[in-house]
Amino acid sequence: MxxxxxxxxxxxxxxxxxxxxxxxxxxxxxxxxxxxxxxxxxxxxxxxxxxxxxxxxxFEPSDLIYFWRLYKILSSMDVIPMPMKLIEEVCGHIMSVLIDFSKSDKISGELREGASKAMNDLWSIYEKYGHQVGALVRMEFENLEELLEAISRISRLLAVRHIEVKKLSPNTIELMAIGPSGTTDIGNKALLSFIRGFVAQYDYEVVSEEAKANVLRVVLQKKV
The missing domain is CATH 1.10.10 (Arc Repressor Mutant, subunit A)
Structure with missing residues (x-):
């Protein structure tokens, strides 16, 4: 009743x-x-x-406030949670086919050139969407340092095991992230492309990058 x-x-x-x-x-x-x-x-x-x-x-409730602020922004982009392994497998398959095409003597030079261009275009797509997401996130987090601090505090809810942010100089930031084990070079390259597009919205650029297994180290510098 x-x-x-x-x-x-x-x-x-x-x-x-x-x-x-x-x-x-x-x-x-x-x-x-x-x-x-x-x-x-x-x-x-x-x-x-x-x-x-x-x-x-x-968890600290104050940390979850950052997550909620990010979630409200990203929900406007019709974001769908997707396993990183799925993205890596799809990109890996596409890249394998394009590489075979670009090296094959059985197809015309024009098609081989098109396959090579398509490989670069794939990473450009990640960079483009990084730029778009960065524009939305900046509406809520105007300062890149504040955003990175928020991300480091809610890293347990993201596809990373640990995030560390260091300020190397007034205009230089080092970002180090440890992802899940088994991360491939394809996944790292996609993430780096996304980061380049994202930080451009904050007038930063990637000046140094290093990816080994599941450890990613990126140095960001503010554009003068």
């Missing part, structure tokens, strides 16, 4: 207590509760339940 007032039932099993929170947070929480047609008690309880679960799983 459905309950007439599930929120009231929830309040009955909660223990009442007093928690000190910043005034602006309390005001915003009250506004949201009214907007959603809920009681402040219910909204606060649901928020604390989520926070407790995040902390229990080893």
């Amino acid at each position: 459905a309950r007439d007032n599930p929120e009231k039932e929830t309040e009955e099993v909660y223990s009442r207590t007093t928690i000190m929170v910043p005034k602006n947070i309390a005001s915003e929480l009250s506004r949201v509760a009214k907007t959603r047609g809920r009681t402040l008690f219910y909204i606060a309880g649901e928020g604390l339940k989520l926070t407790t679960e995040l902390i229990r799983d080893g």
Whole structure:
């Protein structure tokens, strides 16, 4: 049988207590509760339940705020989660066919030249979309250093094991990322192409890059 007032039932099993929170947070929480047609008690309880679960799983709630900011931006691009292995396998197959075409004596020189151009075009596509994503992300994170710091704090939710950001000089940043084991050269090359397009939106360029297995090191320098 459905309950007439599930929120009231929830309040009955909660223990009442007093928690000190910043005034602006309390005001915003009250506004949201009214907007959603809920009681402040219910909204606060649901928020604390989520926070407790995040902390229990080893996350800091403040870190998840960065993830939510990024998610809202990327959702506007119809982003679909996809295994990196799938991308690597598809790109690897395409590259293998294009390489065979570019070296084959059985086809015309024009087709071989077209196959060679297509290989470069493949990485240009990744760079182009990196540029587009960078334009969207910059609407939320205007400063590249702030963005990289946010990414390093939510790396557990991304396809990387560790991200480290170092400021080498006022205009130079070193980014080091450790991806999942088994990462191929194809995957690294696709990621580097994407990064080049992305950081261009922040007026940075890749001046040094090194990829060994699943470790990627990139030095970014602000354009003068």
